[in-house]
Amino acid sequence: MIGRRRGVNRVVQAHEDVDDLVRLRRQLHQHPELRFTEQQTAAVLAGRLASIARVRTGVAGTGLLAEIEGRTEGPSVLLRADMDAYPVQDAKQVPWASTNPGVCHACGHDVHMTVMAGVAARLAADPPARGSVTVLFQPAEEIPFGATSGAAAVLADEALRDRRFDAVLGLHCWPDLPVGTIGVDRVTAMAAKDAFRFEVTGRAAHAATPALGRDAILGLAGIVNLLHAGVARSRNPHELVAFNIGTIAGGASQSQVAERAEATGTLRTHDETVRARLKEVIERIARQQAAALDLGLRFTWANEMPPVRNAAALVALARTELPGVVEVADLTEPPLTTDDFALLAALGPSLYVKLGVTGEQGGAPLHSGAFDVDERCLDVGVSALERLTRAVLDGRLAAPDGHGDAGAGRPGPGDRADAVEAVGA
Template structure:
């Protein structure tokens, strides 16, 4: 399926505009204003969803199935290192996870649906704030679900897509069941006793305790999982101490655990907390341990997976993804609104590309037309009633078998 050249040019312009002006979670006001201006002629819009989100409603000619399309809006707190005219103009902020692409694709689908309205049904296009979640912060998807605009609503299908550097531009990947992992974020605070560096015996060194704890936790998680259990464990921040001449009174670290299996998830959470407490006690240190941002996995509904293979094969390059990644996304929460599918959009060109959350991340912009074509076709298939009530048995060899490279932990 090919988009006309003028539509592609418009998509490229919009993507670059959004990329130049990224905004962090719950501050996406310029982004929302840009979307409001573009979406106004397409249907009914509501702004202020979960504070900075935008919703567009497009009705068909008669009652029928309903579809929710979701695109996240926020950027990532990293410096843009690209030397491109469309590089970020906001210091320390960059669309390093492709949300500019997600919004552009959602707009492209909405524009095509408005230009050729479906015969029946209705489409809700959600531009969601705050998908990136620092430790202890709120999820944008959770805020959307609490907003009166989505209270007590259900959809026949909930669709979204995510940039995927493991796939080439022109391809879309479909995970068989799990599209993203569960995430459990943690913070461990080590509590010691301050003393002069010249008299360390009078103190209890929180930094020493924390550094020992980091190595011990990595080893404990590694030896508490089996080789066939997909797990990612990361400690991403460490802070502590007040002076080079003082035995540190306090130090803290934050990290995440990513899993697919709920049994493995609970086993490793128990291991992490127990080992942290034991390591602190061994060095006569106090400890405070906190879990936060506990996010369920993104599950693709089997009937929507089957529909995607049936409708997209032969129109775009569909790649069957048998090994689920260990990235996470609060799209998982939107699965409460209806059967969902999270498509992986190939974005890598012939020269390769940087990973997600890198300041060098960029896309081959041919992916924009592919994303629009795929989501529009899926949306119209649902509106036409082609979403089966029950998933058919999996077809061996559906799509192109491919195992994605180990994904970058989000």
């Protein structure tokens, strides 16, 4: 792992567009919008990119594409940035704090958009000799229970439905890394996630006569405790797992034995065998405990998201190309966070890197209203993604047969199913 001070010191040489990047990032941060409502965000980006790229708006509702062509045909690259904000109050006392109550860019999507807009601007200023670049600004990465993933909506949109790319690149703000650093996971960049909800049904009664009712809240509390214990005792020490109950609601009155109660939570894993085993354990415990207390139970799984897997050829490319631009951290412990970037592997081999955003003064975690970044990370992110993009366009990405120039054998729409299977293997 790269040392924190070394990473910070690496970013003293800035490009001329840094002030412009900072202005854009702060503008986006001040005006955050929730999933599938990113109209103002899309308008800002479209207005900025219209003079340098072919822009298509309305992708998956509020998303957009910006396309830049090289002078001749060649490899193709998709760059992705998520657009939506997080439903949390901005707690920062800074001039660029959110002006939208209860909504904040607490996951760094303002940074992601700024970086990709910056890459587009630098590519347009010095067009590649060959190939093409498509920048996707994707809505709705944050996914409430049972809601549609923005990446899934993008894949269903005619703008990208039948397309394939030689490389699909993205990045995410990473508070655990110092500014000046790009982290590259060897294989797994994000975990799989399965969300669940269980609704317990009992029988209402007056609080003074509890024997006449069946308490749904008491039953739910027992299920929650047993689930935490059951998951903990059903995983081996070396298995990376995160289990969480995130919401609980129930009851109608303080003077009533509750008739209904519900809880939602998530299971995050890396290994498919572990994932299947723990899903069975969770549902079985909930059903058995409800039955033991003579309570009804409705159990639902939703938002099942695969892990983000980095393509080996792109990992190798990053390790070769990026050390000349930024400090590179070899990440050996994959996180248990998730991202619907995983679905975009259907469009081509993918790489998701981590952007160090923490300066000398430290910082707050993701999804916190206090989350902010050391804005020197903007130039770092743009420089790193521009270098990777140009490397692919120049034919320095190894093809599946081990030779360079992946674009020479790029599959067409008819080859998509086989190509997707190979990427996901």
